[in-house]
Amino acid sequence: MNCKVLVADDDAFITNVVARKLQNAGLEVIVAVDGQEAYERAAAEPPDFLITDLQMPGMSGLELCARLTVELPNPLPTILLTAKGFEIDRSKIGSLPILHVMTKPFSPRELLANVQEALGIGAAR
Amino acid sequence: MVAAAGGWTVWRLWAVIELRRVAAVILLFLGVGVGLHLLMDPLRGAGQPSTAKAMTLGAGLALSVLGLIGGFLIARLPKERIDGVTDHLEDMVRRGAVGMVVSEADADSLGRLGHAINRYLAFVKDQVDQSHMTAKERQIQLKVLEAEKRHVEAVIHAISDGVLVMDAFGDLVLTNAAAERIFGFTFDVSLRKPVEEVIRDEPFLELLREMHETGLVVPHRTVEWVQGSGENAQVWRVILNTVVEGRKRDRVSGVVAVLHDVTKEKEIARMKSDFVSNVSHELKAPLASIKAYVEMLVDGEAADEAEAKEFLGVIAGETDRLGRLIENILNLSRLESGLIPANKTDLAVTEILRDVGDVMTPQAAKKSIRIEADLAPVFFHVHADRDLLYQAVLNVVSNAVKYTPEGGKVSISTYLENGSVVVHVADTGCGIPPEDIDRVFEKFYRSRRSARAVGGTGLGLPLVKHVVETIHGGRVTLESRAGKGSVFRIFLPAVR
Numbered sequence: 001m002n003c004k005v006l007v008a009d010d011d012a013f014i015t016n017v018v019a020r021k022l023q024n025a026g027l028e029v030i031v032a033v034d035g036q037e038a039y040e041r042a043a044a045e046p047p048d049f050l051i052t053d054l055q056m057p058g059m060s061g062l063e064l065c066a067r068l069t070v071e072l073p074n075p076l077p078t079i080l081l082t083a084k085g086f087e088i089d090r091s092k093i094g095s096l097p098i099l100h101v102m103t104k105p106f107s108p109r110e111l112l113a114n115v116q117e118a119l120g121i122g123a124a125r
Numbered sequence: 126m127v128a129a130a131g132g133w134t135v136w137r138l139w140a141v142i143e144l145r146r147v148a149a150v151i152l153l154f155l156g157v158g159v160g161l162h163l164l165m166d167p168l169r170g171a172g173q174p175s176t177a178k179a180m181t182l183g184a185g186l187a188l189s190v191l192g193l194i195g196g197f198l199i200a201r202l203p204k205e206r207i208d209g210v211t212d213h214l215e216d217m218v219r220r221g222a223v224g225m226v227v228s229e230a231d232a233d234s235l236g237r238l239g240h241a242i243n244r245y246l247a248f249v250k251d252q253v254d255q256s257h258m259t260a261k262e263r264q265i266q267l268k269v270l271e272a273e274k275r276h277v278e279a280v281i282h283a284i285s286d287g288v289l290v291m292d293a294f295g296d297l298v299l300t301n302a303a304a305e306r307i308f309g310f311t312f313d314v315s316l317r318k319p320v321e322e323v324i325r326d327e328p329f330l331e332l333l334r335e336m337h338e339t340g341l342v343v344p345h346r347t348v349e350w351v352q353g354s355g356e357n358a359q360v361w362r363v364i365l366n367t368v369v370e371g372r373k374r375d376r377v378s379g380v381v382a383v384l385h386d387v388t389k390e391k392e393i394a395r396m397k398s399d400f401v402s403n404v405s406h407e408l409k410a411p412l413a414s415i416k417a418y419v420e421m422l423v424d425g426e427a428a429d430e431a432e433a434k435e436f437l438g439v440i441a442g443e444t445d446r447l448g449r450l451i452e453n454i455l456n457l458s459r460l461e462s463g464l465i466p467a468n469k470t471d472l473a474v475t476e477i478l479r480d481v482g483d484v485m486t487p488q489a490a491k492k493s494i495r496i497e498a499d500l501a502p503v504f505f506h507v508h509a510d511r512d513l514l515y516q517a518v519l520n521v522v523s524n525a526v527k528y529t530p531e532g533g534k535v536s537i538s539t540y541l542e543n544g545s546v547v548v549h550v551a552d553t554g555c556g557i558p559p560e561d562i563d564r565v566f567e568k569f570y571r572s573r574r575s576a577r578a579v580g581g582t583g584l585g586l587p588l589v590k591h592v593v594e595t596i597h598g599g600r601v602t603l604e605s606r607a608g609k610g611s612v613f614r615i616f617l618p619a620v621r
Contacts, residue, residue, distance in 0.1 A: 013414040013439055017421060024426050055406070083409035084402065104409045105416035109424060 003119050004028045004045075008038035008064065009053035009081065014104075018051060021108040022115065035059025039067055046072050049115055054082035062088075065096045077118045081106060149197070156192010163188065210239060287361075287384035290368075291320050291333055293377065307352070307361070307384060326352065332363060333380055340367030340377040349387070362387045400568065407450055407583065411443040418443075453584040457568070460513075460591055467596050471620050472511055473504035474539050474546050481518045482537060489526045489535065496526075499538040505546040506620040509597050514617075517592040520585040521550045521613045529554035529610070541619060545599070548615040557605040565603065566590045593617070 005027050009015045012033070019029040030047060032038035035056045042050070050068070052061035059067075065078050075097035082088065083104040093101070100114050163185030281288055282301045287308075290299035297320050305312050308324050315323040324330055329350055336346060346365045351358055361384045368379035418436045427433035459465045482498045489496050507514075525535045533553040540547055557565060568587045593599045593615050605611035 011410060011414070013443065014417065017414070017417040017439075021421065021426060083406040083413070104413035106413065108417050108420055108426075 002028055003049065003121065004030065004047040005049040005051060005115060006030045006032065006038060006042055006047040007051045008032040008035060008056065008061070010034055010056045011053070014053070014081070017108055018111065021112050025112050025116070027115070035061065035064040038064055042068050042076070043071055046074075047076065049119060050076050050078040051111070051115070052078065052080060054080055054088065055084065062092055062096070065098060066092075069096055079111065079114055079118075081111075149195075152195055153192055153197075156195065157189050159185070159188050159192070161185065161189065210242075286386075287382075289320075289333075289382040289384075291337070291380045291382075293337075293379060295319050295321070295334075295337070297323050298379070304384065329363075332365065333382065336365045336367060336380045336382075337377055340380065341369065341375065344369060350384070359386065359388045360391045361385065403568065403583075404454055408447065411447040411450065414443040415440050415447070450584070453588065456516075457584055457588050457591065460588070460596070465513075467510040467513060469508050469510050469597075471506050471508055472514075473506055474514075474548060474617070475500045475504050477511070477515050477518055478537055478539055478548065480515060481522050484519065485522050485526055485535075488523075492526070492529070492531045492533075494526055494529050494531070495534045496522075497534060497536045499536065501539055505539060505541055507546050507597070507617040508620050509617060513592045513596060517589045517615065518548055518550075520589050521548075521615070524585060525550055525552035525554065525611070525613070528552065533610075542616070544619055544621075545616040546619045548617070549612070550614075551610060551612045553610045556607040556609050556611055557603070558607050562603055562605060566601070589615075 005022050007015050007018050007022070007029055008031075009018075010033055015031045015033070019031055022029050030041055030045075032041050035052075036058050038050075038052060039059060041047075050065065052064055054061040056064075061080055061082070065076070065080070068076050078096070078098045080088075080093075080098050080101045081104060082101065088101060099118050102111060102114070163181050281299065284301055285303055287304035287306075288299065288301045289297065289304050292298045296317055297315055298317065300312060300315070302312070308326070310323045320333060321330060329352075332348060332350065336343075344367045348363050348365065350361045350363045352361060353359055364383045364385070366381045366383075367377050368381060370376050370378040418440045421427065422433060422436050427436055456465075478498060478500055482496055486496050522535065522537060529535060529552045535553075536549070536551045538549045540549070566586050566589075568584060590601050593601050597617055599615060599617040602614045602616070603611060
């Protein structure tokens with residue numbers, strides 16, 4: 001099973017490290033540098049999983065998730081990365097398929113474990 | 126006592142007058158009697174010679190007449206004196222005067238009576254004078270109290286905080302100009318009216334009512350009251366106190382409300398909170414990279430040595446970024462709080478531009494960016510702190526190099542314009558979108574394109590603005606067209 005994960009973050013170092021971690025675990029990764037690009041890529045080719053930063057220029061991670069929930073036929077399981085964990089309005093998350101909110105600095109190891117658990121796949125390495 | 130003494134004097138006056146009259150009547154009868162006796166005597170003694178009879182008759186007549194005149198005069202004497210005193214008294218009443226009614230020369234009993242009346246009148250005069258003085262003192266005290274009342278009212282009126290006093294009946298009894306402005310009423314029209322007619326804000330009225338009802342249990346309260354909504358909302362700290370009266374202090378006779386505007390304090394608190402939140406966010410970004418790449422190395426995720434080196438390079442770069450960020454935050458914070466004193470001297474702007482150009486040229490060369498310095502041969506002088514101004518110009522030029530693509534150009538020049546020395550920095554970079562132009566000087570604000578650039582702290586331009594405008598009294602302007610480049614101008618007052 002070749003699972004496709006869309007990673008959206010305006011910080012290139014973060015998308016790079018997450019992509020490497022997931023690719024090393026055998027997952028296919030698509031990288032987007034902001035919410036708009038992520039939305040366009042997901043709409044063109046729906047991924048199996050979304051990892052997105054909350055605070056991005058233009059469209060935020062929450063907006064991206066909300067729009068994709070409306071647009072895509074199936075809910076897209078999502079992990080939200082944020083440096084402002086305490087500022088998230090939990091009521092907005094309620095209806096969205098957000099499985100975890102991970103606060104930066106985060107552990108790529110833990111992130112991978114969360115993705116694998118959500119996709120129901122074991123450790124590839 | 127005075128009334129009793131007065132009654133006694135009047136009785137004595139009456140007695141004296143009556144005694145005189147009795148004496149006059151007795152004298153009259155005596156004179157008439159003796160006269161008649163002598164008159165009748167010649168008629169009785171027929172043997173007496175006619176001359177003697179005539180003499181006796183004449184003497185009798187004369188005595189009778191004398192008796193009549195004497196009695197009349199004696200009876201008349203006190204009446205004249207009393208009439209005189211009466212006229213004098215009436216004259217004094219007419220003139221509203223208080224004083225002597227009998228002269229000191231009158232030494233008889235009527236004179237003594239007069240002296241008694243004089244003393245009595247002097248006593249009354251003293252009393253009247255004292256009453257006049259007391260009344261005058263009271264008038265002065267009243268005027269002083271009225272002046273003090275007006276002064277206190279003026280002070281209350283001038284207080285910048287709103288003051289409202291409501292009595293036990295819910296009427297407005299005291300207020301001031303600030304309260305008028307807050308609630309939009311007119312002081313003179315609204316006084317002594319029920320507060321409900323003056324103030325229309327229901328939550329505030331509820332506060333007053335609640336205070337009035339629970340004032341005995343909770344005599345002081347401080348609450349926050351928000352007036353209006355949205356961006357125009359004003360936040361007031363309302364200090365409520367009850368006026369408690371009665372012997373057992375068991376009666377709330379009024380409520381005093383003092384309103385202090387805390388909108389700005391709230392705004393500052395919010396900005397501080399935002400600042401801390403932004404700082405934390407900015408610090409977390411490089412920290413997140415450092416942690417992630419270290420963990421990747423620890424977990425052996427690097428495919429080869431080259432990738433391991435790449436990870437270490439990221440860690441080193443992000444550590445530097447973190448250090449720079451902390452340094453910038455501290456510098457800006459110290460500058461804003463005035464902890465770094467500006468050490469101003471007259472200096473040549475050209476020299477600073479030359480130094481900045483020298484420092485930036487190697488960095489620009491890495492991206493094949495040309496730095497063109499058109500420095501005037503005349504040295505324009507400004508009164509400035511060298512280090513701070515150097516840092517400000519460096520930030521602008523470094524920004525220009527950072528956001529200019531490879532092969533571009535950054536121009537630096539200086540000239541004089543309307544009494545200001547202008548530092549002009551233009552680049553051929555990606556430009557700043559119009560919606561970001563006003564915001565690039567805000568702390569931590571980074572436009573969409575700069576957010577992608579590595580190394581931006583969002584504090585470089587706020588520092589430029591603070592150094593130029595707050596510390597040196599100049600100004601910074603920015604013109605930019607997306608895709609065409611940006612022009613920063615720093616205006617500083619020229620030294621003449």
